[in-house]
Amino acid sequence: MPTKEVRQLDRVIIRLAGDSGDGMQLTGDRFTSETAEFGNDLSTLPNFPAEIRAPAGTLPGVSSFQLHFADHDIMTPGDAPNVLVAMNPAALKANLADLPRGAEIIVNSDEFTPRAWQRVGYSSNPLEDGSLADYRVTAVPLTSMTVEALKDFDISKKDAERAKNMFALGLLSWMYHRPIESTIAFLEKKFAKNPEIAKANIAAFRAGYHFGETTEVFAVSYEVKPAALQPGTYRNISGNLALAYGLIAASQATGLPLFLGSYPITPASDILHELAKHKNFGVRTFQAEDEIAGVTAAIGASFGGSLGVTTTSGPGVALKSEAIGLAVMLELPLVICDIQRGGPSTGLPTKTEQADLLQAMFGRNGEAPVAIVAPRSPSDCFAMAIEAARIATKYRTPVFLLSDGYLANGSEPWLLPDVSALPDLRVDFATEPNHVADDGSRQFWPYVRDPETLARAWALPGTPGLEHRIGGLEKSDGSGAISYDPENHDRMVRLRQAKIDGIARDIPPLEVEDPDGNAELLVLGWGSTYGPIGAACRRVRARGLPVAQAHLRYLNPFPANTGEVVRRYRKVLIPEMNLGQLALLIRAKYLVDAISYDRVRGLPFKAAELADVITATIESIQE
Amino acid sequence: MTNDGSSNGQHRAGLAASLAGRAAYGNGRPAGLMSVPQGSTALAAKDFKSDQEVRWCPGCGDYAILAAVQGFLPELGVPRENIVFISGIGCSSRFPYYVETYGMHSIHGRAPAIATGLAVTRPDLAVFVVTGDGDALSIGGNHLIHALRRNINLTILLFNNRIYGLTKGQYSPTSELGKITKSTPMGSLDQPFNPVSLALGAEATFVARTIDSDRKHLTEVLRAAVAHRGASFVEIYQNCNIFNDNAFEVLKSPTTRDDYLIRLEHGQPITFGKNREKGVRWTASGTLEVCSGDDPSVVVHDAHHPDPTLAFALSRLAQPDLAMTPIGIFRDVDRPVYEDMLADQIEQAVARQGRGDLAALLASGDTWTIR
Numbered sequence A: 001m002p003t004k005e006v007r008q009l010d011r012v013i014i015r016l017a018g019d020s021g022d023g024m025q026l027t028g029d030r031f032t033s034e035t036a037e038f039g040n041d042l043s044t045l046p047n048f049p050a051e052i053r054a055p056a057g058t059l060p061g062v063s064s065f066q067l068h069f070a071d072h073d074i075m076t077p078g079d080a081p082n083v084l085v086a087m088n089p090a091a092l093k094a095n096l097a098d099l100p101r102g103a104e105i106i107v108n109s110d111e112f113t114p115r116a117w118q119r120v121g122y123s124s125n126p127l128e129d130g131s132l133a134d135y136r137v138t139a140v141p142l143t144s145m146t147v148e149a150l151k152d153f154d155i156s157k158k159d160a161e162r163a164k165n166m167f168a169l170g171l172l173s174w175m176y177h178r179p180i181e182s183t184i185a186f187l188e189k190k191f192a193k194n195p196e197i198a199k200a201n202i203a204a205f206r207a208g209y210h211f212g213e214t215t216e217v218f219a220v221s222y223e224v225k226p227a228a229l230q231p232g233t234y235r236n237i238s239g240n241l242a243l244a245y246g247l248i249a250a251s252q253a254t255g256l257p258l259f260l261g262s263y264p265i266t267p268a269s270d271i272l273h274e275l276a277k278h279k280n281f282g283v284r285t286f287q288a289e290d291e292i293a294g295v296t297a298a299i300g301a302s303f304g305g306s307l308g309v310t311t312t313s314g315p316g317v318a319l320k321s322e323a324i325g326l327a328v329m330l331e332l333p334l335v336i337c338d339i340q341r342g343g344p345s346t347g348l349p350t351k352t353e354q355a356d357l358l359q360a361m362f363g364r365n366g367e368a369p370v371a372i373v374a375p376r377s378p379s380d381c382f383a384m385a386i387e388a389a390r391i392a393t394k395y396r397t398p399v400f401l402l403s404d405g406y407l408a409n410g411s412e413p414w415l416l417p418d419v420s421a422l423p424d425l426r427v428d429f430a431t432e433p434n435h436v437a438d439d440g441s442r443q444f445w446p447y448v449r450d451p452e453t454l455a456r457a458w459a460l461p462g463t464p465g466l467e468h469r470i471g472g473l474e475k476s477d478g479s480g481a482i483s484y485d486p487e488n489h490d491r492m493v494r495l496r497q498a499k500i501d502g503i504a505r506d507i508p509p510l511e512v513e514d515p516d517g518n519a520e521l522l523v524l525g526w527g528s529t530y531g532p533i534g535a536a537c538r539r540v541r542a543r544g545l546p547v548a549q550a551h552l553r554y555l556n557p558f559p560a561n562t563g564e565v566v567r568r569y570r571k572v573l574i575p576e577m578n579l580g581q582l583a584l585l586i587r588a589k590y591l592v593d594a595i596s597y598d599r600v601r602g603l604p605f606k607a608a609e610l611a612d613v614i615t616a617t618i619e620s621i622q623e
Numbered sequence B: 001m002t003n004d005g006s007s008n009g010q011h012r013a014g015l016a017a018s019l020a021g022r023a024a025y026g027n028g029r030p031a032g033l034m035s036v037p038q039g040s041t042a043l044a045a046k047d048f049k050s051d052q053e054v055r056w057c058p059g060c061g062d063y064a065i066l067a068a069v070q071g072f073l074p075e076l077g078v079p080r081e082n083i084v085f086i087s088g089i090g091c092s093s094r095f096p097y098y099v100e101t102y103g104m105h106s107i108h109g110r111a112p113a114i115a116t117g118l119a120v121t122r123p124d125l126a127v128f129v130v131t132g133d134g135d136a137l138s139i140g141g142n143h144l145i146h147a148l149r150r151n152i153n154l155t156i157l158l159f160n161n162r163i164y165g166l167t168k169g170q171y172s173p174t175s176e177l178g179k180i181t182k183s184t185p186m187g188s189l190d191q192p193f194n195p196v197s198l199a200l201g202a203e204a205t206f207v208a209r210t211i212d213s214d215r216k217h218l219t220e221v222l223r224a225a226v227a228h229r230g231a232s233f234v235e236i237y238q239n240c241n242i243f244n245d246n247a248f249e250v251l252k253s254p255t256t257r258d259d260y261l262i263r264l265e266h267g268q269p270i271t272f273g274k275n276r277e278k279g280v281r282w283t284a285s286g287t288l289e290v291c292s293g294d295d296p297s298v299v300v301h302d303a304h305h306p307d308p309t310l311a312f313a314l315s316r317l318a319q320p321d322l323a324m325t326p327i328g329i330f331r332d333v334d335r336p337v338y339e340d341m342l343a344d345q346i347e348q349a350v351a352r353q354g355r356g357d358l359a360a361l362l363a364s365g366d367t368w369t370i371r
């Protein structure tokens, strides 16, 4: 075998695209696992259609998975792929516009029949008509080679064809020097019930690998050295999985059994699916009849001393609003996870957006303040789930956790936390009367507050002598009895607000990254834009322009130093995947003339795009 | 849990028979309270009166129901702290404020869902839902039917006054067709629900109807409802003397009630009239019809029959003018309870996977170590 050239790269962005039925997400997940195991830093971006199986070979049916991996730490799944694997003409057509000139394209030539390329609007075969001259195209008959490799297996032709994604994965694994043992083990496990299929898939995977090794079609393979990550044990984790694990960890830290009331909705359902698997942690998952029942059941569970959680997306939050207001009034802990998606209405169910901030902030009748936290990366969902539960239980309040489709499905390596170092978040329930009546009798008043946190006394049903009633009607300060007194209402409205505002004393300050120390522009973000903004700032600094970055993980209340931070810079730029919701809050609260940069395309920002916006903004200051 | 009463043949007259084949008071805990602790001190009705001033209109049927419930709770032998009343919104839903137990006055229509979250996490509590015809059947209809089909261990008391009381007199989903109210000056156009038929259609395992003014009957129904393990649905005809006065008068007045009411008693022939001169029997087409009280084919009531056909046919007897309105227990059958099955699954999961180990969970899947 001729020894082939091995070229060193510092990073690669690869996109796998095919029909929804082609198994691109699975292939991407496997390649990611191999890459993680190899020790690269990485970030992923799955992108799939809202339809479960749009007609095969059509543009709406294209599903893709992008992986960015590098020998250094990276913050995003990458703007433009260096490599596209296209399983059919539709996948080529749907993704070509994202490729820079010179990018490598590997296509499954078996699928480029006239019928298939005509179907997506090509008037000639793009592999032959020269239209791809700007790219390095390699046509590989993936399907027929897979079928050929599996001809001795006792499986149907259809099953053999299906294994073409494993052939492609094998080829890529060779091309990027990925370790392959974990994929073989994975396939054995996945198809344990059907050993012939397992063997066939493994054979296809190996065939792809060997094809790479032996064929002359590929003259070079690539090596991306492991990244210098902090020592420790890692795994790859998506935002939804990290969130589910965070809720379980929060249940252990608070000592409260976890109760999830939820109604299926993209992109939140996976949290329900995951938690349903962990009943051995005492987790109770309840698939409710609608989102209102999901949240109200969680409130009922909270009343009984569980950690009541509901998971949903924007349309579900709209339905839950009245119940969240009830929880504000009852002053019971409640965690509401909103995995945001494109809106309004059904909008773009499988795409990302961060346009529910104001809904979380204000989307209730009356003055109904709640705490809001927002993870900034997939693995940060773990930490922020614990934070949401900490704030909810300590302050007896609903807490919103705003994730989004990009965080939910995107993944990154995660340094496993030391579980013995989890905070102790146990709750001090009331067990004794806390009030002496005029006649000297001792009573329990459910709205007596802790002077520091303003949290009310919380007595669980089952506690003798502390029987009491709570409800949505305004209640008398202290006793909790129904009160229509005007002054009392004014006081209670302010107390509920002051309780939420006071959380600012109990959260970390907003950190600013300004390595040059002389930036005049601050780029402020929240949620899933952290990666793209961070990557963009690095590029801008590399151009010799100083820029500061700060990212809010707490949105209500803002960290105590937020006003001071935003006033410190001549200009504040706020990129958001909405029409300027954080900018509105910052401007209103701090009277700072923040500049909003917003795009709502259902896709995360690209680092290059933001870098240009930041550069232009800096230049406009200097003019 | 004891078996279905119909199998042991031990049928005594009256409502007591509903309890006979099931776990009854005295000889052990009723099934519905099996997981609820027993109190050591005897309580009286006054122990269940809260310090809140009751604010229903004078003469409202809700007073009678409150008094009956407060009079009945002591016999459960459950400590006050293990009883919870959850309500929605409406006049009826003010109920929890007046009972010295734990309670929650929640939002319109959602009480069954809140109670579900509480009951499935706290089997040591006796959980009651108090709701109105608007609360349970308009805005909260979805939660009601799902709580019933899941068979959550709840006792649901629906105060049916066939009107929206709290919002001052609009027609409700149980108002009779053509009802003239503020919102229907020319008469309502929508067919009312029959709450008992609805509950039966929703796979309810315990369905009963009673009347605010008949304390004895109300108490007997409550007793059976609490004894039942699973969702118990009790429709209580309640007079709103302000917006729908005398809605049930024909069922209450000594001159008419015997001809209008059919008192269902498990194991007894279904007869009515002053001298039990009327009865009901099956027709060839599978409905019930009135016959003579001594007709040999008079149907014997079987509340424990696994099939709800008889219960449903009985629920359809009631006429728009309330003639032939059955009260009592239509259906009382055993079916596994949601929270019991959930507890089972948790136990199984622990047995199979071991008690949850967080560190192991986080490290599940592919991991790699960097030194």
Ligand SMILES: Cc1ncc(C[n+]2csc(CCOP(=O)(O)OP(=O)(O)O)c2C)c(N)n1
Pocket: A322, B089, B090, B091, B092, B093, B108, B131, B132, B133, B134, B135, B136, B159, B161, B163, B164, B165, B166, B167, B172
């Ligand atoms: C979301 C919402 N919509 C409407 C109302 C107004 N409202 C309060 S009680 C009620 C109807 C109550 O009727 P019912 O359940 O029959 O109770 P009743 O007062 O007759 O006991 C309505 C419409 C409300 N409180 N909340």
Ligand code: SF4
Pocket: B055, B056, B057, B059, B060, B061, B062, B091, B092, B161, B165, B166, B239, B240, B241, B242, B243
């Ligand atoms: S309005 Fe009717 S239901 Fe409401 S309290 Fe008055 S009488 Fe009772």
Ligand SMILES: [Mg+2]
Pocket: B090, B132, B133, B134, B159, B160, B161, B162, B163, B164, B165, B172
């Ligand atoms: Mg009513």
